[in-house]
Amino acid sequence: MNSADAATPAVRAVNVAEMLSQSARRLPGSTAVVHGSTRWSWRELDERASRVSAALRRADVRRGDCVLLHGRNHPDYIAALYGIWRAGAAVAPTNFRLTPDDVAVIAGVCRPIAAIATAGSDEHVEAVRAVTGLKAGVWWTESDDEHGSVSELPSAGPGEDMNERVEVGDHAWYFFTSGTSGTPKAAILTHDQLGFVTTNHAADLMPGLGQQDVSLAVAPLSHGAGVHLLPQIARGAPTVLPVSPGLRGEEVWELVERECVTNMFTVPTILKTLAEHPAVYEHDHSTLKHVIYAGAPMLNTDRDHALETLGPVLVQYYGLGEVTGNITVLPPTEHGRAQPDDVEVGTCGRPRTGMQIAILDPDGREIGSGEVGEICVAGPAVCAGYLNNAEATAAAFDGGWFHTGDLGTVDDNGYLYITGRASDMYISGGSNVHPRDIEEKLISHPAVAEVAVLGMPHPKWGEIGVAVWVPAAGARATDAELLEWLTPRLARYKMPKQFIAWAGLTKSGYGKVVKRTIRDELLASGWSAPED
Known part of the structure; x- marks a missing residue:
């Protein structure tokens, strides 16, 4: 047979x-x-x-x-x-x-x-x-x-x-x-x-x-x-x-x-x-x-x-x-291996x-x-x-192939270098954090009209979450109030380290929030990481 x-x-x-x-x-x-x-x-x-x-x-x-x-x-x-x-x-x-x-x-x-x-x-x-x-x-x-x-x-x-x-x-x-x-x-x-x-x-x-x-x-x-x-x-x-x-x-x-x-x-x-x-x-x-x-x-x-x-x-x-x-x-x-120029x-x-x-x-x-x-x-x-x-x-x-979603390059000897991530996910303290979960919880606050959470570099945590948000018309909220809102709804390691209020979020021609541009604008404005 x-x-x-x-x-x-x-x-x-x-x-x-x-x-x-x-x-x-x-x-x-x-x-x-x-x-x-x-x-x-x-x-x-x-x-x-x-x-x-x-x-x-x-x-x-x-x-x-x-x-x-x-x-x-x-x-x-x-x-x-x-x-x-x-x-x-x-x-x-x-x-x-x-x-x-x-x-x-x-x-x-x-x-x-x-x-x-x-x-x-x-x-x-x-x-x-x-x-x-x-x-x-x-x-x-x-x-x-x-x-x-x-x-x-x-x-x-x-x-x-x-x-x-x-x-x-x-x-x-x-x-x-x-x-x-x-x-x-x-x-x-x-x-x-x-x-x-x-x-x-x-x-x-x-x-x-x-x-x-x-x-x-x-x-x-x-x-x-x-x-x-x-x-x-x-x-x-x-x-x-x-x-x-x-x-x-x-x-x-x-x-x-x-x-x-x-x-x-x-x-x-x-x-x-x-x-x-x-x-x-x-x-x-x-x-x-x-x-x-x-x-x-x-x-x-x-x-x-x-x-x-x-x-x-x-x-x-x-x-x-x-x-x-x-x-x-x-x-x-191999920890002292030189990297390409x-x-x-x-x-x-x-x-x-x-x-x-x-x-x-x-x-x-x-x-x-x-x-x-x-x-x-x-x-x-x-x-x-x-x-x-x-x-x-x-x-x-x-x-x-299995697609990692990460971006990188290899040198002539086959060593890998990670240059970025294809997704918005960031890594804080070794934990993967996905902004969508945080954004959905923040946007449910009555004072928040729009929000974008992104990972920003930090000397201790690797990256931290920064929530850039737009107040609803006639509304106000302090950082402490936003933290209080998130505390019962979000694991502690997902909690943003900063809340920054803007008049509006930068969007593409298709109406999509462009986090890369928001990140660049934060850095251009003199943003610096908090100490902890």
């Missing part, structure tokens, strides 16, 4: 949770997670993940279902993450800083049938329940007087600790991003894709990663730091979680010294804050080998100060959630192993080195498209 006539067989993939199972078998008594006085071994972490998996299975959560995970960095969070995968479900992590309304919108896209949330997040859970019903139930991390922790769930019974069979293409992680409209989109990350990314992170970002290493998580595990967690679990390297709810330089550098930390994932604002904190000089950080930063451009002066303070340990990578952060790498040995920014590195970059012109044709076009990428790290959004998927993969 011709092979083309045969039915395509189901091809088995490796469940992401299998990496935890393997480390637990190989290193049962070794430390896996550190959080304050809590120290879980690999056996203990694996057993707690099985408790979560068993609870989900008993609630009839099945392979392919979605479970929303909303919480702070905590050992329970890691157990919940791997327990969800062990049960065969796809996880939808949400940033702990989001408002209940934000999380409800995300739930409307991925339709979770269950949720696991940090105790005290009742408003978020109820907002999700109002959208999807959460028929399989709700569980909690970090127990309090009202909620029990997932760590206190009954032990798994016979067979309940097994990793659910998954196949190539099965959904594992819904990584939420947004388009130019600000509407949330769920990039589909699959089990087989995450297997490739785990291997690639270990090889390209942290060569030699193993059980002798120690990782410190200083960013939310719901996003890039969660991807960084995967190779630590796979290689048996313990993860240290600070106990403070926010970033505290003193705590970070004390933990680096005490736990002999060798790697950590940061964003430029975190790296800048840590490198400039006085405690960096008070604690031994000589064990550090790889301090990884990604998520936004970093000013050369800040990068150079970090290099001077920490030594040759910086690793930069460029990537998007849709490509699991897996596009380029700039290792420590006609390029104002330094390189973000060379293509990651197994990945390919193309620079395309507006007609989709690949252009040569030194020319600026859209950065496009192909390879096993690219997502499987957007959940229930065929239109966005088709646009993103137009011509077969």
